[in-house]
Amino acid sequence: MNILTHLLAKSTQQPPQIKKSRRGIEIKSPAEIEIMRQAGKIVATVLHEISERIEPGMTTRDLDEYAEKRIREMGATPSFKGYHGFPASICASVNTQVVHGIPSKKKICTGDVVKIDTGAYYQGFHGDSCITIAVGEVSGEAAKLIQAAQTALYQGIEQVKAGNSLLDIAGAIEDYVKSQGFSVVENFTGHGVGRNLHEEPAVFNFRTKSLPNVRLEAGMTLAIEPILNAGSKFTRTLPDRWTVETVDNSLSAQFEHTVLVTAKGYEILTDRSNL
Numbered sequence: 001m002n003i004l005t006h007l008l009a010k011s012t013q014q015p016p017q018i019k020k021s022r023r024g025i026e027i028k029s030p031a032e033i034e035i036m037r038q039a040g041k042i043v044a045t046v047l048h049e050i051s052e053r054i055e056p057g058m059t060t061r062d063l064d065e066y067a068e069k070r071i072r073e074m075g076a077t078p079s080f081k082g083y084h085g086f087p088a089s090i091c092a093s094v095n096t097q098v099v100h101g102i103p104s105k106k107k108i109c110t111g112d113v114v115k116i117d118t119g120a121y122y123q124g125f126h127g128d129s130c131i132t133i134a135v136g137e138v139s140g141e142a143a144k145l146i147q148a149a150q151t152a153l154y155q156g157i158e159q160v161k162a163g164n165s166l167l168d169i170a171g172a173i174e175d176y177v178k179s180q181g182f183s184v185v186e187n188f189t190g191h192g193v194g195r196n197l198h199e200e201p202a203v204f205n206f207r208t209k210s211l212p213n214v215r216l217e218a219g220m221t222l223a224i225e226p227i228l229n230a231g232s233k234f235t236r237t238l239p240d241r242w243t244v245e246t247v248d249n250s251l252s253a254q255f256e257h258t259v260l261v262t263a264k265g266y267e268i269l270t271d272r273s274n275l
Contacts, residue, residue, distance in 0.1 A: 001079070001080055001083075001091060001099075001100075001117055001119060001128055001130075001197065001198075001223075002099050002100075002117075002188035002189060002190070002191075002225055002227070024200060025192060025199075025200050025201055025214070025217075025220055026192065026194055026195070026199060026200075026220070026221075027217060027218075027219035027220060028194060028219045028220075028221055028260075029219070032125065032194070033219070033221075033260060035122065035123045035124065035125045036125045036126075036127065036194065036221060036258070036260070036269055037269055038122055038123070039076065039120050039121070039122035039123075039125050039126060039127035039269075040127035040129070040258050040268075040269030040270040040271075041127075041269075041270075042071060042074045042075075042076050042120040042122060042127060043118060043119060043120045043127040043128065043129045043258070043270050044127075044129060044270045044271060044272045044275060045070070045074065045275060046067050046070050046071060046118055046120070047116060047118065047129055047130075047131050047270075047272060048272045048275040049066075049070060050063055050066065050067060050090075050116055050131075050133075051116075051131060051133055053066065054108065054114065054133055054135060055108070055135070056107070056108055056109055056110045056112075056135060056136060057107055057108065058107070058108050059103070059104065059105050059106060059107055059108065060090075060092035060094065060101070060103040060104055060106070060108065060114070061103040061104055061105055063090060063092060063103065063116065064088045064089055064090045064092065064103035067089045067090045067116075067118055068081065068089040071089065071118075071120050074120075075122065076120040076121055076122040077120070077121045077122075078118070078119070078120065078121070079118075079119030079120055079121045079126045079127075079128065079197050080117075080118065080119055080197075083197060086100070086102075086242065087102060088102060088103045089118060090103060090116055090117060090118040091115070091116070091117040091118070091130075092104075092114065092115070092116055093114075093115040093117075093243070093244075093252070093254075094106075094108070094112055094113065094114050094115070095112055095113050095251055095252075096245050096246050096249045096250065096251060096252060097115070097243055097244065097245045097252065098185060098188075098227060098229070098235050098244040098245055098246060098252040098254075099115070099117070099185075099188055099227065099244045099254065100242045100243055100244055101115070101242075101243045102240060102242055102243060108135055109135065110135055110136035110137065111135065111136060111137065111138050111139065111142075112135040112138075113132060113133075113134060113135075113138060113142050113145070113146065113251055113252075113253060114132070114133045114135055115130060115131070115132045115133075115252070115253065115254050116130065116131055116132075116133065117129070117130035117254070117256065118130075119197060121197075124195060125194055125195060126193050126194065126195075126196070126197045127193075127258050127269060127270055128193050128197065128223045128256065128258050128270070129223075129256050129257055129258060129270035130225060130254050130255055130256035131255060131272075132146050132149055132150070132253040132254055132255060134146055141230055141251065142230075142251055142253075144180070145182060145228060145230050145251055145252075145253045146253045148176075148177065148180040148182055148228055148253070149226060149227070149228045149253035149254055149255050150255045151176065152173050152176050152177050152205075152226040152228060152255075153173075153224060153225070153226055153255040153256065153257060155172045155173055155175075155176045156169045156170075156172050156173040156205070156224050156226060157169075157224060157257065157259055157266060157268065158172065159171075159172045160216060160222070160224075160259055160261055160265065160266035161216065161261065161262070161263075161264060161265045161266060162216055162217055162218045162261055162262065162263050162264075163215060163216065164215070164216050165213050165214060165215050165216065166201060166203060166204065166211060166212070166213070166214045166216070167207065167211060167213055169203060169204075169224060170203075170204040170205060170206055170207050170208070170211060171207055173205045173206070173226045174205065174206040174207055177205075177226065177228055182228045182229065182230060183228065183229045183231065183232060183233035184205050184206045184226060184227070184228060184229075184233060185205075185227040185228070185229060185233055185235060185252070186205075186206055186208075186233055187235060188227060188244075189202045189203055189204050189205065189225075190202070190203030190204075190205070190222060190223045190224045190225045190226075190256070191203055191222070191223050192220065192221065192222055192223070193221055193222065193223045193258055194221050201214050201222075203222050203223065203224055203225075205225075205226040205227070216261045217261060218261055218262055218263045219260075219261065220260075220261040221258060221259070221260050221261070221269070222258070222259050222261070223256055223257070223258050223259075224256065224257060224259055225254060225255070225256030225257075226254065226255070227252060227253075227254040228252065228253050228254070229246050229250050229251070229252045230250040230251045230252070231246060231248045231249075231250030231251075232246060232247055232248045232250065234246075234247045234248075235247060256270075257269070257270045257271070258270045
Protein backbone atom coordinates (compact mmCIF):
# COMPACT_ATOMS: atom_id res chain seq x y z
CA MET A 1 0.00 0.00 0.00
CA ASN A 2 1.56 3.29 -1.09
CA ILE A 3 1.61 6.37 1.03
CA LEU A 4 1.64 10.07 0.30
CA THR A 5 5.17 11.13 1.13
CA HIS A 6 4.19 13.81 3.64
CA LEU A 7 2.16 11.31 5.68
CA LEU A 8 5.00 8.84 6.25
CA ALA A 9 6.39 10.34 9.44
CA LYS A 10 2.92 10.62 10.98
CA SER A 11 2.24 6.92 10.40
CA THR A 12 5.42 5.66 12.05
CA GLN A 13 5.53 4.95 15.77
CA GLN A 14 8.37 2.84 17.16
CA PRO A 15 9.49 1.97 20.69
CA PRO A 16 12.85 3.57 21.61
CA GLN A 17 14.67 0.24 22.15
CA ILE A 18 14.45 -0.82 18.50
CA LYS A 19 17.78 -0.99 16.64
CA LYS A 20 18.01 1.72 14.00
CA SER A 21 20.45 2.89 11.37
CA ARG A 22 22.30 6.19 11.65
CA ARG A 23 19.38 7.80 9.81
CA GLY A 24 16.80 6.35 12.18
CA ILE A 25 15.64 3.53 9.89
CA GLU A 26 14.76 0.32 11.72
CA ILE A 27 17.12 -2.64 11.36
CA LYS A 28 15.37 -5.98 11.84
CA SER A 29 16.91 -8.76 13.93
CA PRO A 30 17.18 -12.33 12.57
CA ALA A 31 14.16 -13.36 14.66
CA GLU A 32 12.13 -10.42 13.38
CA ILE A 33 13.13 -11.19 9.81
CA GLU A 34 11.86 -14.74 10.19
CA ILE A 35 8.48 -13.42 11.33
CA MET A 36 8.42 -11.07 8.34
CA ARG A 37 9.13 -14.03 6.06
CA GLN A 38 5.98 -15.65 7.39
CA ALA A 39 3.95 -12.45 6.99
CA GLY A 40 5.27 -12.12 3.45
CA LYS A 41 4.40 -15.71 2.63
CA ILE A 42 0.82 -15.13 3.76
CA VAL A 43 0.51 -12.09 1.50
CA ALA A 44 2.14 -13.90 -1.42
CA THR A 45 -0.21 -16.86 -1.00
CA VAL A 46 -3.31 -14.66 -0.99
CA LEU A 47 -2.24 -12.75 -4.10
CA HIS A 48 -1.33 -15.96 -5.92
CA GLU A 49 -4.71 -17.46 -5.10
CA ILE A 50 -6.56 -14.33 -6.21
CA SER A 51 -4.65 -14.33 -9.51
CA GLU A 52 -5.82 -17.92 -10.04
CA ARG A 53 -9.45 -17.25 -9.06
CA ILE A 54 -10.23 -13.94 -10.72
CA GLU A 55 -12.56 -14.12 -13.72
CA PRO A 56 -15.13 -11.99 -15.54
CA GLY A 57 -18.38 -11.68 -13.60
CA MET A 58 -16.75 -11.63 -10.18
CA THR A 59 -16.67 -8.41 -8.17
CA THR A 60 -13.76 -6.83 -6.35
CA ARG A 61 -15.81 -7.19 -3.19
CA ASP A 62 -15.80 -10.95 -3.79
CA LEU A 63 -12.01 -10.82 -3.94
CA ASP A 64 -11.84 -8.71 -0.79
CA GLU A 65 -13.97 -11.17 1.17
CA TYR A 66 -11.83 -14.05 -0.05
CA ALA A 67 -8.60 -12.26 0.86
CA GLU A 68 -9.74 -11.46 4.38
CA LYS A 69 -10.89 -15.03 4.94
CA ARG A 70 -7.58 -16.48 3.78
CA ILE A 71 -5.45 -14.00 5.74
CA ARG A 72 -7.30 -14.89 8.93
CA GLU A 73 -7.18 -18.63 8.18
CA MET A 74 -3.39 -18.39 8.06
CA GLY A 75 -3.25 -16.79 11.50
CA ALA A 76 -2.82 -13.15 10.51
CA THR A 77 -5.04 -10.09 10.34
CA PRO A 78 -5.54 -7.76 7.35
CA SER A 79 -3.11 -4.85 7.50
CA PHE A 80 -5.29 -2.50 5.48
CA LYS A 81 -8.73 -2.92 7.05
CA GLY A 82 -9.34 0.03 9.35
CA TYR A 83 -5.97 1.63 8.51
CA HIS A 84 -6.71 5.37 8.62
CA GLY A 85 -10.32 4.28 8.13
CA PHE A 86 -9.82 2.20 4.97
CA PRO A 87 -12.86 -0.12 4.80
CA ALA A 88 -11.42 -3.27 3.19
CA SER A 89 -8.64 -5.87 3.30
CA ILE A 90 -7.45 -5.20 -0.24
CA CYS A 91 -7.10 -2.17 -2.45
CA ALA A 92 -8.72 -3.08 -5.77
CA SER A 93 -7.95 -0.49 -8.44
CA VAL A 94 -9.37 -1.17 -11.91
CA ASN A 95 -8.16 0.23 -15.24
CA THR A 96 -7.77 4.01 -14.84
CA GLN A 97 -7.79 3.77 -11.05
CA VAL A 98 -4.24 4.17 -9.79
CA VAL A 99 -4.25 3.17 -6.11
CA HIS A 100 -6.45 2.66 -3.05
CA GLY A 101 -9.55 1.52 -4.92
CA ILE A 102 -12.32 0.43 -2.54
CA PRO A 103 -13.74 -3.01 -3.40
CA SER A 104 -17.27 -2.78 -4.79
CA LYS A 105 -20.11 -4.80 -6.30
CA LYS A 106 -19.20 -3.72 -9.84
CA LYS A 107 -18.47 -6.78 -11.97
CA ILE A 108 -15.04 -7.42 -13.42
CA CYS A 109 -15.02 -7.65 -17.22
CA THR A 110 -12.82 -9.28 -19.83
CA GLY A 111 -10.07 -6.84 -20.78
CA ASP A 112 -9.90 -5.18 -17.36
CA VAL A 113 -6.59 -4.32 -15.73
CA VAL A 114 -7.02 -5.05 -12.01
CA LYS A 115 -4.50 -4.03 -9.36
CA ILE A 116 -4.76 -5.96 -6.08
CA ASP A 117 -2.73 -4.61 -3.15
CA THR A 118 -2.91 -6.29 0.25
CA GLY A 119 -1.06 -6.72 3.51
CA ALA A 120 -1.01 -9.12 6.45
CA TYR A 121 -0.12 -8.40 10.07
CA TYR A 122 1.46 -11.46 11.67
CA GLN A 123 2.98 -11.70 15.16
CA GLY A 124 3.66 -7.98 15.27
CA PHE A 125 4.95 -7.41 11.73
CA HIS A 126 3.47 -6.54 8.34
CA GLY A 127 3.95 -7.91 4.85
CA ASP A 128 2.83 -5.78 1.87
CA SER A 129 2.58 -6.60 -1.83
CA CYS A 130 0.67 -5.73 -5.00
CA ILE A 131 0.06 -7.36 -8.37
CA THR A 132 -1.65 -6.23 -11.56
CA ILE A 133 -3.81 -8.83 -13.30
CA ALA A 134 -4.89 -8.86 -16.94
CA VAL A 135 -8.41 -10.29 -16.98
CA GLY A 136 -8.74 -12.38 -20.11
CA GLU A 137 -7.45 -10.81 -23.30
CA VAL A 138 -6.38 -7.19 -22.82
CA SER A 139 -5.29 -4.52 -25.29
CA GLY A 140 -1.73 -4.41 -26.55
CA GLU A 141 -1.12 -1.21 -24.64
CA ALA A 142 -2.43 -2.78 -21.42
CA ALA A 143 -0.25 -5.86 -21.83
CA LYS A 144 2.84 -3.73 -22.44
CA LEU A 145 2.05 -1.51 -19.45
CA ILE A 146 1.59 -4.46 -17.11
CA GLN A 147 4.84 -6.06 -18.23
CA ALA A 148 6.68 -2.75 -17.89
CA ALA A 149 5.38 -2.23 -14.34
CA GLN A 150 6.54 -5.68 -13.30
CA THR A 151 9.94 -5.25 -14.93
CA ALA A 152 10.33 -1.80 -13.35
CA LEU A 153 9.85 -3.35 -9.92
CA TYR A 154 12.61 -5.87 -10.54
CA GLN A 155 14.89 -3.21 -12.00
CA GLY A 156 14.56 -1.44 -8.66
CA ILE A 157 14.99 -4.60 -6.61
CA GLU A 158 18.22 -5.44 -8.44
CA GLN A 159 19.73 -2.30 -6.90
CA VAL A 160 19.04 -3.52 -3.36
CA LYS A 161 22.16 -4.45 -1.43
CA ALA A 162 24.04 -3.08 1.55
CA GLY A 163 26.04 -0.01 0.50
CA ASN A 164 23.78 1.01 -2.36
CA SER A 165 21.36 3.88 -1.87
CA LEU A 166 17.69 4.69 -2.30
CA LEU A 167 18.74 6.84 -5.25
CA ASP A 168 20.04 3.72 -6.99
CA ILE A 169 16.58 2.17 -6.71
CA ALA A 170 14.82 5.33 -7.84
CA GLY A 171 17.11 5.88 -10.80
CA ALA A 172 16.87 2.31 -12.08
CA ILE A 173 13.07 2.42 -12.01
CA GLU A 174 12.80 5.87 -13.58
CA ASP A 175 15.24 5.12 -16.40
CA TYR A 176 13.50 1.89 -17.33
CA VAL A 177 10.00 3.38 -17.27
CA LYS A 178 11.05 6.29 -19.47
CA SER A 179 12.64 3.86 -21.93
CA GLN A 180 9.25 2.16 -22.31
CA GLY A 181 7.37 5.40 -22.98
CA PHE A 182 5.32 5.37 -19.78
CA SER A 183 5.18 7.77 -16.82
CA VAL A 184 5.96 7.20 -13.14
CA VAL A 185 3.35 8.39 -10.65
CA GLU A 186 5.23 10.75 -8.34
CA ASN A 187 2.82 11.60 -5.53
CA PHE A 188 2.85 8.09 -4.03
CA THR A 189 5.94 6.20 -2.92
CA GLY A 190 7.17 2.95 -1.49
CA HIS A 191 8.23 2.84 2.14
CA GLY A 192 9.85 0.96 4.95
CA VAL A 193 7.70 -1.78 6.43
CA GLY A 194 7.85 -3.82 9.62
CA ARG A 195 6.14 -3.20 12.95
CA ASN A 196 4.23 -0.47 11.15
CA LEU A 197 2.71 -0.78 7.71
CA HIS A 198 4.42 2.47 6.73
CA GLU A 199 7.84 3.24 8.17
CA GLU A 200 10.84 5.31 7.17
CA PRO A 201 12.32 5.61 4.63
CA ALA A 202 10.22 6.81 1.71
CA VAL A 203 11.24 4.72 -1.31
CA PHE A 204 10.86 6.92 -4.38
CA ASN A 205 10.45 5.57 -7.91
CA PHE A 206 12.10 8.60 -9.51
CA ARG A 207 15.05 10.88 -8.86
CA THR A 208 14.33 13.91 -6.74
CA LYS A 209 16.43 16.42 -4.81
CA SER A 210 14.12 15.90 -1.82
CA LEU A 211 15.25 12.27 -1.49
CA PRO A 212 18.08 11.89 1.05
CA ASN A 213 20.93 9.74 -0.25
CA VAL A 214 20.21 7.01 2.30
CA ARG A 215 22.64 4.09 2.21
CA LEU A 216 21.05 0.68 2.53
CA GLU A 217 22.05 -1.53 5.45
CA ALA A 218 21.51 -5.24 6.00
CA GLY A 219 18.33 -5.78 7.98
CA MET A 220 16.32 -2.96 6.43
CA THR A 221 12.96 -4.03 4.99
CA LEU A 222 11.46 -1.99 2.17
CA ALA A 223 8.21 -2.02 0.22
CA ILE A 224 9.23 -1.14 -3.34
CA GLU A 225 6.23 -0.32 -5.53
CA PRO A 226 6.49 1.53 -8.84
CA ILE A 227 3.21 2.77 -10.34
CA LEU A 228 3.14 3.37 -14.08
CA ASN A 229 0.57 5.28 -16.13
CA ALA A 230 0.14 4.87 -19.86
CA GLY A 231 -0.42 8.63 -20.15
CA SER A 232 0.07 11.52 -17.76
CA LYS A 233 1.76 11.01 -14.39
CA PHE A 234 -0.83 13.23 -12.72
CA THR A 235 -3.70 11.86 -10.65
CA ARG A 236 -6.85 12.97 -8.85
CA THR A 237 -8.65 11.62 -5.80
CA LEU A 238 -12.32 10.68 -6.06
CA PRO A 239 -15.02 11.90 -3.64
CA ASP A 240 -14.70 8.70 -1.56
CA ARG A 241 -11.34 10.25 -0.46
CA TRP A 242 -9.50 6.99 -1.16
CA THR A 243 -9.67 6.00 -4.81
CA VAL A 244 -7.06 7.72 -6.97
CA GLU A 245 -7.37 7.76 -10.77
CA THR A 246 -5.42 9.13 -13.73
CA VAL A 247 -6.36 12.66 -14.77
CA ASP A 248 -6.45 11.73 -18.46
CA ASN A 249 -8.28 8.38 -18.06
CA SER A 250 -5.20 6.44 -19.12
CA LEU A 251 -4.50 2.95 -17.79
CA SER A 252 -2.37 2.40 -14.70
CA ALA A 253 -0.40 -0.62 -13.44
CA GLN A 254 1.55 -1.40 -10.28
CA PHE A 255 3.63 -4.16 -8.71
CA GLU A 256 5.07 -4.27 -5.20
CA HIS A 257 7.22 -6.54 -3.06
CA THR A 258 8.46 -6.41 0.51
CA VAL A 259 12.24 -6.74 0.20
CA LEU A 260 14.92 -7.46 2.81
CA VAL A 261 18.33 -5.83 2.39
CA THR A 262 21.12 -8.37 2.93
CA ALA A 263 24.90 -8.00 3.06
CA LYS A 264 25.27 -9.33 -0.48
CA GLY A 265 21.96 -8.33 -2.03
CA TYR A 266 18.32 -8.88 -1.25
CA GLU A 267 15.59 -11.34 -0.35
CA ILE A 268 12.04 -10.90 -1.62
CA LEU A 269 9.84 -11.66 1.39
CA THR A 270 6.60 -11.67 -0.65
CA ASP A 271 7.93 -13.85 -3.48
CA ARG A 272 5.23 -15.82 -5.31
CA SER A 273 7.48 -17.72 -7.73
CA ASN A 274 7.47 -20.98 -5.76
CA LEU A 275 3.74 -21.08 -5.03
